Amino acid sequence: MHNPEGYIRYYGPEEHYHFYYIKDLLGNVRETYVHPEAGYKECIQRMQYYPSGLPWAETAGASEQPWKYNGKEFVEMHGLDEYDSKARWYYPAICRATTMDPLAEKYYSTSPYAWCGNNPIKNVDLDGKEWLDIDGNQIDEHSNIQAYIFYNSKEFGEQSYVMAQVLEKKYGAGTVALSSAITEDEFAQDWINMSGVNIQEVNINHHGSNQAIHLDYINKEYITSTGTGYTRRGFEAMNVTDLGTPLGNIQNATLYLNTCHSNSSGSWLGNIRFGDKRIPGTSATLVGSKETLMQSFFNNYNFKNVRGTGAGVSYNRITRTPEPQFFFQHWTIFER
Numbered sequence: 001m002h003n004p005e006g007y008i009r010y011y012g013p014e015e016h017y018h019f020y021y022i023k024d025l026l027g028n029v030r031e032t033y034v035h036p037e038a039g040y041k042e043c044i045q046r047m048q049y050y051p052s053g054l055p056w057a058e059t060a061g062a063s064e065q066p067w068k069y070n071g072k073e074f075v076e077m078h079g080l081d082e083y084d085s086k087a088r089w090y091y092p093a094i095c096r097a098t099t100m101d102p103l104a105e106k107y108y109s110t111s112p113y114a115w116c117g118n119n120p121i122k123n124v125d126l127d128g129k130e131w132l133d134i135d136g137n138q139i140d141e142h143s144n145i146q147a148y149i150f151y152n153s154k155e156f157g158e159q160s161y162v163m164a165q166v167l168e169k170k171y172g173a174g175t176v177a178l179s180s181a182i183t184e185d186e187f188a189q190d191w192i193n194m195s196g197v198n199i200q201e202v203n204i205n206h207h208g209s210n211q212a213i214h215l216d217y218i219n220k221e222y223i224t225s226t227g228t229g230y231t232r233r234g235f236e237a238m239n240v241t242d243l244g245t246p247l248g249n250i251q252n253a254t255l256y257l258n259t260c261h262s263n264s265s266g267s268w269l270g271n272i273r274f275g276d277k278r279i280p281g282t283s284a285t286l287v288g289s290k291e292t293l294m295q296s297f298f299n300n301y302n303f304k305n306v307r308g309t310g311a312g313v314s315y316n317r318i319t320r321t322p323e324p325q326f327f328f329q330h331w332t333i334f335e336r
Helices: 153-171 184-192 293-300
Strands: 006-012 015-023 029-034 042-049 055-059 073-075 082-084 089-091 147-151 176-179 201-205 207-209 212-216 221-224 254-257 272-274 277-279 305-308 313-315 322-324 332-335
Touching (some): 147 153, 153 176, 153 201, 176 184, 254 293, 293 332
Parallel strands (some): 147 176, 147 201, 254 305
Antiparallel strands (some): 006 015, 029 042, 042 055, 073 082, 082 089, 207 212, 272 277, 313 322
């Protein structure tokens, strides 16, 4: 029996052993250990990989178990040497898939056999699946999905998981989908693939500014409302208008922009005074389209409501829900 954390080897009621993985930041299985319950703790497999995922150094039982690069199964039978990525097969020797991308028609500029946008060091292909349920399983059928959550797993993973639990209680089991996309192309792909027939809400839990969602500010991945293809600070970015129309019905849905300053048209803090301390405002002059992030989403997509704020956003320490940073600040809602 196998799961993403390890596996059980079962020999009978009185003899079974638990094995667990040590992974790196890309989800690659680096070491496999047998649990101390077996009477000893031992590394039974240790792996090293080329950037493409091809194993180049295998020690301590290379063939002990097959789940390796990105946690995918490496199939070596009859010299195949490919990873089973569920959506397609991947041949790491040439960093190419050997079967076509099922979403190829949405990305004409990219080869249907490309892997991770030709950058496996920066990107991870999560089994060809864009949306996951609350248990981390692939969602193939979206008809029952009523709530979608885009989130930064490093910054807002815990908060987003709590949000997903709350939404499942609200809408029912199997009605929530999560995406941890942090590149522009991945975000756009998941945006289009929101295909529920009765979507009630879409949450975006990322850092942001008044004209950009900061998907990954370290690697400069943004979604911008400037309309120029650049953020207000001059970084190349995907325009809100280029995301594409979701496949599902969003006419009854509310878009929750849980990002900072999504509707700010001027200084963010406005020279607020706290006792003897004065916090100077931060210049956030609108450029290009002159639309805030909130205005751009409302004007270009047929959501029933769009909620945002001109303030910063923080998460309540008790409820873990997003809220404007200071008690005197509030949410703004655009309605149709």
